[in-house]
Amino acid sequence: MPVSPALTVLQLGELASPPALLVGLLLLALVIVVGRVVLAIAWRLVLIALVVVTLLWVLGVLGLA
Structure with a gap:
């Protein structure tokens, strides 16, 4: 049975x-x-973390960290 509004x-x-x-x-x-x-x-925290992790990874690959 339908219910009326x-x-x-x-x-x-x-x-x-x-x-x-x-x-x-x-x-x-x-x-x-x-x-x-x-x-x-x-979002700001995620972007900052992304930059920090990327920099640490690049430094690690280059043997500087």
């Missing part, structure tokens, strides 16, 4: 109210912003 909204109760939706969207935005900052830092 109106019935689904009624079953959500307080979660479907505008303030609850606003809080949920604000929390989602916060998670996305924090995730972007963390990923930006992680």
Whole structure:
């Protein structure tokens, strides 16, 4: 038996109210912003590690390290 969209909204109760939706969207935005900052830092660390490992490998191949 198909469920109508109106019935689904009624079953959500307080979660479907505008303030609850606003809080949920604000929390989602916060998670996305924090995730972007963390990923930006992680990318920098990975790139720095890549350069350091490459330099050490090249120095090792040349017999300087």
